[in-house]
Amino acid sequence: MNREVRVRFAPSPTGALHIGGVRTALYNYLFARKTNGKFLLRIEDTDQTRFVQGAENYIKEALDWLGISPDESPWNPGDCGPYRQSERKPMYMQYAMDLVEKGHAYYAFDTAEELDAMRERLTAARVVSPQYNSITRTQMKNSLTLPEDEVKARLASGEPYVIRIKIPRKEEVRLNDLIRGWVMVHSSTLDDKVLMKSDGMPTYHLANIVDDHLMGITHVIRGEEWLPSAPLHVLLYKYFGWEETMPEFAHLPLLLKPDGNGKLSKRDADKHGFPVFPMDWTDPNTGEKAMGFKEQGYLKEALINFLAFLGWNPGDHREMFTLEELVEAFSIERIGKSGTKFDINKAKWYNEQYLRAKSDSELAGYLMADLELEGIPIEADKAAQIAHIMKERATFPADLWKEGKFMLIAPSAFDETVASKKWNQDAVTVLNAYKEKLSVFSGGFNPETAKSLLEAAAEENGIKLGKVMQAVRLAATGVGAGPDLMAVFSIIGKDELAQRIGFALEKLSV
RNA sequence: GGUCCGUUCGUCUAGGGGUUAGGACGCAUCCCUUUCACGGAUGAAACACGGGUUCGAUUCCCGUAUCGACUACCA
Numbered sequence: 352m353n354r355e356v357r358v359r360f361a362p363s364p365t366g367a368l369h370i371g372g373v374r375t376a377l378y379n380y381l382f383a384r385k386t387n388g389k390f391l392l393r394i395e396d397t398d399q400t401r402f403v404q405g406a407e408n409y410i411k412e413a414l415d416w417l418g419i420s421p422d423e424s425p426w427n428p429g430d431c432g433p434y435r436q437s438e439r440k441p442m443y444m445q446y447a448m449d450l451v452e453k454g455h456a457y458y459a460f461d462t463a464e465e466l467d468a469m470r471e472r473l474t475a476a477r478v479v480s481p482q483y484n485s486i487t488r489t490q491m492k493n494s495l496t497l498p499e500d501e502v503k504a505r506l507a508s509g510e511p512y513v514i515r516i517k518i519p520r521k522e523e524v525r526l527n528d529l530i531r532g533w534v535m536v537h538s539s540t541l542d543d544k545v546l547m548k549s550d551g552m553p554t555y556h557l558a559n560i561v562d563d564h565l566m567g568i569t570h571v572i573r574g575e576e577w578l579p580s581a582p583l584h585v586l587l588y589k590y591f592g593w594e595e596t597m598p599e600f601a602h603l604p605l606l607l608k609p610d611g612n613g614k615l616s617k618r619d620a621d622k623h624g625f626p627v628f629p630m631d632w633t634d635p636n637t638g639e640k641a642m643g644f645k646e647q648g649y650l651k652e653a654l655i656n657f658l659a660f661l662g663w664n665p666g667d668h669r670e671m672f673t674l675e676e677l678v679e680a681f682s683i684e685r686i687g688k689s690g691t692k693f694d695i696n697k698a699k700w701y702n703e704q705y706l707r708a709k710s711d712s713e714l715a716g717y718l719m720a721d722l723e724l725e726g727i728p729i730e731a732d733k734a735a736q737i738a739h740i741m742k743e744r745a746t747f748p749a750d751l752w753k754e755g756k757f758m759l760i761a762p763s764a765f766d767e768t769v770a771s772k773k774w775n776q777d778a779v780t781v782l783n784a785y786k787e788k789l790s791v792f793s794g795g796f797n798p799e800t801a802k803s804l805l806e807a808a809a810e811e812n813g814i815k816l817g818k819v820m821q822a823v824r825l826a827a828t829g830v831g832a833g834p835d836l837m838a839v840f841s842i843i844g845k846d847e848l849a850q851r852i853g854f855a856l857e858k859l860s861v
Numbered sequence: 862g863g864u865c866c867g868u869u870c871g872u873c874u875a876g877g878g879g880u881u882a883g884g885a886c887g888c889a890u891c892c893c894u895u896u897c898a899c900g901g902a903u904g905a906a907a908c909a910c911g912g913g914u915u916c917g918a919u920u921c922c923c924g925u926a927u928c929g930a931c932u933a934c935c936a
Binding site for chain 2: 361362363365395396397398400401459463466477479480481482511513515528531534535536537540541542544545546547548549550552554555556559574575576577578579580581582602604605607609612613614660661662664666667668670687688689690691692693694696697699700701703707742743744745754769815816817818819820821824830831832833834835836
């Protein structure tokens with residue numbers, strides 16, 4: 352089999368795309384690029400009741416933002432369209448009928464109440480797993496138990512029905528998962544899953560197999576939650592006679608909660624204050640809001656790198672990978688088997704790494720955007736200077752402004768603990784002298800001159816500069832910690848600095 | 862309950878019949894820095910348990926525990 356590799360990401364438009372889905376999309380993308388194959392996106396919207404307006408667009412936007420856009424999709428169709436299952440609706444019935452004719456599927460007329468009654472009966476009889484299967488179907492209303500005439504009559508009368516797969520009673524179903532190896536399940540534990548719903552829509556199981564076949568999918572890379580139904584899918588390929596081109600399966604380990612156990616959910620996000628969605632999202636029905644990595648200040652490079660390492664590693668000690676480098680290094684064999692707890696600290700660390708790697712001018716852009724919102728004017732050059740000295744201590748672009756505020760806004764209050772410890776007569780003396788020197792200084796004001804003036808102010812009064820440095824910082828910035836003070840002074844400018852010192856001298860008492 | 866899947870530092874993981882079990886995040890200490898941060902160095906920290914197989918098992922096999930997924934006319 353030397354077919355061109357074709358993989359797909361097949362989300363349901365039922366809300367914001369979960370970060371786990373983003374990872375699945377990423378792995379599909381990486382595999383496609385690595386093998387010079389195609390990455391397709393198919394919208395699985397067969398459940399009309401769960402359709403959410405805007406969800407599909409959200410998926411598109413999120414993948415576009417991260418730079419992992421599909422080669423074929425509803426908005427960029429290839430030769431295998433349509434790419435929305437709802438638009439493929441007319442295609443599925445014939446395949447279901449094919450199975451019925453071959454004796455691998457049958458009509459079932461049971462109502463929801465009858466199904467409930469059956470399950471209750473089974474539960475009461477202490478049957479281990481109440482399900483519609485090779486045993487119980489003999490007691491239900493379907494084309495296997497009803498006389499042929501009646502089946503025809505029911506169909507003709509327009510009575511609602513579903514089509515169920517007829518799972519064989521005794522058969523070992525095997526599949527070779529690329530990540531987990533051979534998985535074997537006995538057909539007796541499988542149930543007769545519904546293939547066609549009474550509304551004429553296929554279920555996931557049918558649509559998925561038909562579409563993957565029709566779209567020439569060679570590898571199914573999806574979440575581990577699908578592993579239990581994979582044997583059913585294998586059976587379907589067999590019954591359709593598509594075994595020769597059945598895709599290979601790779602079931603990805605799940606993303607877990609950072610604490611305790613269970614799947615990562617939006618609740619965890621809210622509880623810990625971190626996002627689990629790529630971008631902000633407001634549910635159009637409930638109005639419920641969810642925050643996104645993008646809006647929280649995560650850089651796409653960082654998110655990609657972080658996500659790639661959630662369940663995969665290159666086999667060596669490298670940690671930093673661009674998308675291109677990931678493509679180069681990626682292989683399904685190196686995907687782990689066990690669930691992965693979500694550690695937001697690692698994501699932050701990645702963000703810091705990528706933030707620091709950015710140029711001052713690019714970072715200045717973020718800062719200027721924030722400042723514009725605040726209504727504070729600033730020149731690009733000054734913004735770049737601030738970005739330069741702030742980027743070593745920022746996690747997110749917004750920190751440039753948040754943590755560097757004092758360079759643009761004079762302090763109105765002073766950190767009390769620092770003041771009580773460091774504000775003394777010597778500091779007042781030096782600051783007075785420094786202020787005086789600043790007011791008469793007419794040369795170029797830069798970190799060097801700022802420092803020599805300060806040194807002179809201290810020396811002339813016989814005071815060790817080190818002793819009053821903290822107080823000087825406090826006077827100029829209001830706080831006791833920050834970037835190199837002389838660089839800060841240079842950015843603040845001498846007049847503004849003198850003014851701030853004057854204010855501090857007034858406000859603080861020894 | 863049943864089926865399936867997994868189990869190496871707190872977390873992400875490398876490794877694999879004989880290793881001082883390696884790296885990263887986080888944490889701690891020290892250095893650098895007239896502060897903080899960055900950076901550098903150091904440190905604490907792991908093979909779930911019980912049986913086999915073997916000269917030897919963390920690594921292979923079996924069992925137990927435990928985690929998780931699935932168990933819908935949802936995907």
